[in-house]
Amino acid sequence: MSEKDNLLQADGKLENQSTENSAKTEEKKVTEPTENQEIPESQDEVLNEIEAVNAEDAEDEDTKGRHEIEVKDYHAMELEELVAELERLVKDEKAQAIKTHVEEIRAEFKTKFNVLLEDKKEEFLNEGGNEIDFHYSSPIHKQFKETYFVYRDKLKTHYQSIEKNHKDNLAERLRIIEEIKGLINVEENINTTYKYFKELQEQWRNAGAIPRDKYNNAWNTYHHHVEIFYDFLHLNRDLRDLDFKHNLDQKLKIIERAEELAQDDNLNRAFRELQVLHKLWKEDLGPVAKENRDEIWNRFKAATKIIHDKRQDYFKDLDKIYELNLETKHAIISKIEAISKQPVKSHSAWQNKIKEIETLRKEFFSAGKVPVKVNEATWSKFKDVVRDFNRNKNTFYKDLKKEQHNNLDKKLALIKIAEENKNSEDFETTTPLMKKIQNEWKNIGHVPRRDSDKIWKQFKGACNHYFNKFHATKDAENKESLEIYNKKKELLDTMKTLEMSGDNKQDLQLIKDHIAQWKALGAVPQNKRYIEGKYSKALDALFDGLKMDKEEAEMIKFENKLENLSNANDSRFLDNERSFIRKKIDEVKGEINQLENNLLFFKHVKDDNPLVKEVYKNIEKHKSTLALWKTKLSKIKELY
Structure with missing residues (x-):
């Protein structure tokens, strides 16, 4: 448990118990004055706190564990973490020492599980379910209830076992008080009486825990009759003064320690030890001489007040921290609210927003405590903005x-x-x-x-x-066609490695023989027609190596191309080729017309002019090209 949480827990507990114990003490007043009654409880806040905690400790002798068990930040824990922490506490600690821890865990679990339950219900309704049919069963909720019931059983067993002891111990303490009251009427040797008185004091110290609502009344009554006995000891001043001196020495040591604690910066530790010192002062030590009582009590009370005031200042600073935490949480709520209002239209975008909200949610839980008066409102606002985001998300996924x-x-x-x-x-x-x-x-x-x-x-x-x-x-x-493809592939490899003799006529015949072999093989499957393109490239390379009329070579290649197009059994190929040739014819005609128009600019120039000669040369070249394209067009027409 952090120092801050310990102090907060003690502060809240002391306030409630102080009121309860004050009322019960008022109800059962002790008319005889006692040392501690010199300062009425209702007028001294710090004494109220210490008396209240010591009264609680008197009801449960095993209080060490309660102070040392860490109270973690349960607000920042997820459901699974809360259950794991509850299981650990119930297993490893005494039930009576973890009551505060368990109730805080229970409150956080209930709040977070209700949020989950609302989300599941909303998803169920968004998917078309009927509200009356909604049911959500969670293994983690079942696990929590089972562990909590184990804790309740342990706590019940504990209280049942100590109830009888409390009654017996109270009866024993009341008996001791009666014995002390009767000592002043005993007619025997004062030394014998004093020895018996010491025995009764030891019995009192060992009598055990009693109910807290009987604590102050029993102790005040006890001290009242102890002081009466010491007044009775005036018959034997040596014994009385010796005891007074012992008590004074011990109380001075207690005061010195309290004054040291007043300088300790660890307020949680200082206040806990101060409680012990007050318990020793009240329970283990008897009175001192009357002339010293006011002085040492006021000195002890002064050191106590310093510690108390420092704690109050700490709580004021703590309030400032809580206000800063509140600002942080409000900022987180505003971010969630802004994200919730942003339009999101894709699954991936929603996933990114969900991650952002989860990060902000963890930041909210880790931001620390806020002032109690606004805690519920802050938590409620946080739930509302997260719920709005979830509604928008659920609507999107419902439509999706x-x-x-x-x-x-x-x-x-x-x-x-x-x-x-x-x-x-x-x-x-x-x-x-x-x-x-x-x-x-x-x-x-x-x-x-x-x-x-x-x-x-x-x-x-x-x-x-x-x-x-x-x-x-x-x-x-296509089995037969596949065989044709394999044969054409072999023939193509041969054509790529052909060596020309240099004899143009002989080499031309060699090429024509390979063309004839290619045609004789037949058509290949549709998905293998790419080989025809490779064949055309190989054929172009062979013709380029010949010394022959280019137009003749071009027509040989064109006739071979036409045959391939015809074998494709698709008229679209021939149609496309015819359209292409017609387009080329029109382009060449256009070029010729342009060149002939250009000659009009040179009508006064002699024909032997170099520029004029170049134009005439180009016109003849284009006419030759035009004749070739027209020949190709006539070849296509023969196929229709």
Whole structure:
């Protein structure tokens, strides 16, 4: 337990117990004056505090553990941490020593669990549930209740066991008081009487704990009759003065220690030891000579007041700390409120906001305590802004779930189509359909996570079944075409390594022979048609190495190209080639017209002018190109 928490706990406890004990003492007044009654309890706050705690300790002899058990920051703990701490305390500590700890843990657990319960209920209602049907069972809640009941049983057993002892001890102390009262009427040797008095004092010290509401009355009565006995001892001043001197020496030591504690900065430790000193003063030591009583009591009380005042100043500073904590928590609440108002339209964005809120939530719990008067209001405001955020989040995911369920229906419809057509052998009709539903699947969007893998496997299985069958059928049909492809691949490798002899006629015939072999092999499968492009490049390289008319070589390559286009069994290829040639013809015609128009600028220039010669040269070149394109166009027309 921190020093701050110990002092706060003691302060609250003392205030309540002081009022209770004062009332009970008032009810059972002792008319005889005692040493401590020189300063009435109602007029001395610090004595009230010490008397109250010592009265509580008198009811439970085992108080050491209560002071030393750490009180942690339960407000900053999550549900699981609270239960773990409760289990540890119940297992390792005595039930009567952890009452404050347990009740604080219980209050925090109840608050946090109620928030969780509200969130779960809201999620249930958002998903379409009926409020009357809502039920949430949590293992952590069950674990907490079981541990708390174990604590209550232990505490009950403890109090039952000490109740009888308290009554017996009280009876014993009352008997001792009666014995002391009777000593002044005993007619025997004063030394014998004094010895018996000391025995009674020892019996009193060992009599054990009594109920706290009887504590002050019993002690005041006891001290009253002890003082009467000492007054009786005037018959034997030596014994009385010896005892007075012993008590004075011991009380002076107590005062000196109290004055040392008044300078101690550890207020929690100083106040605890001060309680012990007051207990020794009251319970273990008898009176001193009358002429010393006021002096030493006032000196002891002065040191006590210094400690008390320092504690009060500490609590004032503590209030300032609590105010700063309050400002921090208000700032956190404002941040959460701002985040809650920000528009969020995607799952990833919501996940980022959820992480931000969780971080702020932990900061709130770690910010420390706030003034008691605003604690409930601050906690309530915090719950409200977090609840608003959760409502917005739940609304988004509710709409998202609705959209995902619609997507699920769409994908189930596509699965139905895929399943109905997976065994179809009408490949020309079914293949475009299957490709179409595959594209639609990609564009539909997310479905509920629990269904995602299942429906994807089902859809993929139906599509794969169809396309595996389709490819198997096509592979069987294209077996011969695949063999052609392999032969053309071998021929292409040969053409790439051909060595020309240098004899133009002989080399041209060699190329034509390879062209003839290529044509004779036939068509390759559609998915292997890329080899025709490689063949055209290899053929271009061979022609480029020949010393022959370029137009002749160009027409040989073009006729070979046309044959490949015709073998493709797709008129679109020929149509595209015809459109391309017509476009080239128009472009060349345009170039010629432009050049002829340019000659008009040189009509007064002689024909042997270099510029004019260059223009005429270009016109002839373009006319030659135009003739070649027209020849190619006529070759295509022959195929239609």
